[in-house]
Amino acid sequence: MRSRPTILDVAARAGVSKSLVSLALRGDDGVSPATRERIVAAADELGYRSNALARALRQTRTMLLGVVVASLDNPYHTEVVEAVERAAEKHGLSVLLAHGARKAGRMAERLDALGDLNVDGLVVVSSWADPALLQAAARRAPVAMVGRSLEPVAGIDSVNNDDEHGAALAVGHLVAAGHERIAHLTSSRRPAGLARRAGYEAAMVSHGLAGHVRVIERDREEPAGPGLDAALADGCSAVFARNDVEAFDVLDHAWDRGIDVPAGLAVVGYDDSALALRARPRLTSVHQPRAEMGALAVELLRERWSGRTTDRHEVLTPRLVVRASA
Amino acid sequence: MRSRPTILDVAARAGVSKSLVSLALRGDDGVSPATRERIVAAADELGYRSNALARALRQTRTMLLGVVVASLDNPYHTEVVEAVERAAEKHGLSVLLAHGARKAGRMAERLDALGDLNVDGLVVVSSWADPALLQAAARRAPVAMVGRSLEPVAGIDSVNNDDEHGAALAVGHLVAAGHERIAHLTSSRRPAGLARRAGYEAAMVSHGLAGHVRVIERDREEPAGPGLDAALADGCSAVFARNDVEAFDVLDHAWDRGIDVPAGLAVVGYDDSALALRARPRLTSVHQPRAEMGALAVELLRERWSGRTTDRHEVLTPRLVVRASA
DNA sequence: CCGCCGACCTGGAACGTTCCAGAATTCGCG
DNA sequence: CGCGAATTCTGGAACGTTCCAGGTCGGCGG
Structure with a gap:
């Protein structure tokens, strides 16, 4: 378990500068095909993988999505969470999950912990959340709530069913x-x-x-x-x-x-x-269209990242599934 | 949503060096009570929270625990995951969850993504996993598997029920x-x-x-x-x-x-x-003693961190819960 | 009064990446 | 053949923290 090769190791092996390695591996054009090939080969041989932490520190974005869910024992919640992760993954985002946030205290603490990790956005899946808590979290990263609050919370997007x-x-x-x-x-x-x-x-x-x-x-x-x-x-x-x-x-x-x-x-x-x-x-x-709701929450966050500042509160239409009990 | 205050802002406001702020906030002794108080006050006023990413980059540890679970739709899995997170939290670790790793391809990809984030350890909750995949992941961080593989995988700890x-x-x-x-x-x-x-x-x-x-x-x-x-x-x-x-x-x-x-x-x-x-x-x-199994998995990882190099394969004893169906 | 110790504090280097400004090289074209 | 423009590449700075080597200062023993 010796220390991972860094971009400098790859640069040395390929005989180029670290900057060029960075460009080549990120697929920037303006790197000649021959050199790129050499760099990629060097990276492969060394088993190089870029350090997401260092990247996140330098860039502003972590590509991390915090998901806070009341509990995992209600299948409804887990299905929304699955949908969120699927949508997140599609956009190259990793999901950080915190559960058990039924109580305001724990919810606050988990939101803080996620904020410390510089998540780029937060999805709260819960049938309830303290508006003040959500707003505090939203000062660090945009927040989308899947579920209903008594009334719209200023600054917080939401996704609901009717x-x-x-x-x-x-x-x-x-x-x-x-x-x-x-x-x-x-x-x-x-x-x-x-x-x-x-x-x-x-x-x-x-x-x-x-x-x-x-x-x-x-x-x-x-x-x-x-x-x-x-x-x-x-x-x-x-x-x-x-x-x-x-x-x-x-x-x-x-x-x-x-x-x-x-x-x-x-x-x-x-x-x-x-x-x-x-x-x-x-x-x-x-x-309830859970998959759609989860995906929509991620979409709302993406809109925030691209500059939207007005709140959006989406209400999706449920449908009745008739089976044998009625 | 302006940029967060850094340790330098706190240092400036408290009239000390960044290093001392770091020491004070981490509770190092060797900081005079008066100064410490001043520093803490400055941090509070600015709403300073330390950047976990920067810390992780500088230190070797991220305090991140990757959890890979086959799916969330089986209550057995989610209960183990909850137990893992509870235990993780107790030791100041945050849990990064990846689900849906039923197929080897997706499992590999998720393990890689977690590895890129420099998780300090991995818990795999699944009734099956490709040994080669686990071993590849274990080159980056210790892996504990909750669930059974056909036979013990070298280098991978495991927790099972009998x-x-x-x-x-x-x-x-x-x-x-x-x-x-x-x-x-x-x-x-x-x-x-x-x-x-x-x-x-x-x-x-x-x-x-x-x-x-x-x-x-x-x-x-x-x-x-x-x-x-x-x-x-x-x-x-x-x-x-x-x-x-x-x-x-x-x-x-x-x-x-x-x-x-x-x-x-x-x-x-x-x-x-x-x-x-x-x-x-x-x-x-x-x-199956799920809570215990989850906690034990975290414990096994902690032992790896403190230097254990031999494998451990824990087998817990299940018990029968008699209800009405038999 | 000197020298040394401990308590308290500091500045620079380092972690591994990306960004930026610009250098070196090649190319097109008159 | 020369010159500007493109293409390809580079070194240093920066992100926000922690670590390290060391600095200052008051007090105290000799």
Whole structure:
């Protein structure tokens, strides 16, 4: 594990100056074909690879993209992260991942650590983030948020799906199938959850079902059972869940109670994550275009790099994927 | 977004030399308390943060840990990655994540990219990796593999769970419950899969059930149904699946056929990933100590940094988590 | 009063690259 | 054959830090 050859070693071996090696290996034209060949050969023989750190120090750009994600245990997050990395790679950027930033403290610390490494940009994948924190980070490098904040944060670009519309799709589908008493299960008070809830309520009203609006609220760690039982007792025949994880809880409960899905209870989820395909019956769910969202986040950062200073808040349209559960 | 203050700015403001600022901020003693205070104050006022890149260039260490993972869509992987990052952070290391390294080509490319950034060490989380690739990477920085290779790779440390033992636990549990015709479902020809299969076969033999050994092989994308139906037709009453994902397939199929689990068919998985808790009925599964494995990988790298040159191959003992499916 | 020690501080070199200004060489053309 | 322009190449400076060798200064023992 002896020390790596440097550009000087290559220069010496090829009998040229370090500057020319730099030019040749970066593909600059203005290097004669013969010399270039000699340089490339020398580099290959020595197993030379340029030191990205030194380059980053000299240039202003590190080609590093910091990605901060709330957690990796929600498939929705990981799929966005994968999309971000794919897009980043396409532009020669490497992704630095920090996870577990559910709490503001840890989020701040991770953002700082990434900033110290001079990342060229930051993507925050989370259903929530402290605006002040994001703005502090944005003083170092442009920030794009995938996910929803309560309201647009000045200086921060964002990519979202239209939660209200998604909720309306879910309700519309259930209404078309003849359901009237449609409940909404949620354990979230975060912006995305609130938006879906609002979308659900609005859709119910617009279908003339204002009287049947029923929101089953619970705490994250609390079982969904009691609230569901109560709703079922009141004749509820369908549940629109805040996300696939919660929809899974509904399916579980139906299983426990021996209720047939969808005959006895129709269930619609949100996210269309990998979970939806694992559910039995297969989960009908609102699909967020995750791949597109991840790629768009990278695109927004690239626009910042090329000089855009106005904020952009992109809202993509979700679609309903109908499977067996409703 | 103007350029960050450097150590020189702090030095000027505090009226000392850059060197002293460096010493003071790193907590070196030999800086008088009064001066240190002045320096810290100046740094705070300017919002100075040291440039990790410049430091890394000057020192030999980057404090960067490269993590290469096959994919993020398997909860087992993500949990190991989380454990690695937790352990890394504890030692002041930042994690650089590269995913999607299922294919040798992409794996090579990602390893190279991480090497160019001068990561101090590499953790490869995958059920397989080309030994030559690992060794090439190890010429740049120590490599620890979490997962199994066919046989130990010279120069590469590894952390594994004892797959044979885990398989024996699963079979033992099923035998104790009175099962004799126990099948094994697998779609993998990778080392871990092969080891579990071998463990299954050995355990069957040792329980005097050699005559009932039945391995249901299939391709990754192929449905498990046909093989399972055949086994069921032959009186098979239990299935030990290669991992939780495949166990899920068994549960799905049982659902489709209206077979009650565990009364009509007992199912045991492997990994005890988050999936096991989502399954209905809850999946009995062999638990790999993922958190411990991730932390151990980081520990192995640290030992390399402090001079160890002999290889270490750690094998941790799995345990069976009994739930409702068997 | 001298010399030395320890505490505190400093300036220059180094890490490996890219950028810049300009030097050396070749080429085209009158 | 000479001269300007292109082409090809070069050496030094710079990026922001840490390391190193050494400098200053007050105090203290002899």
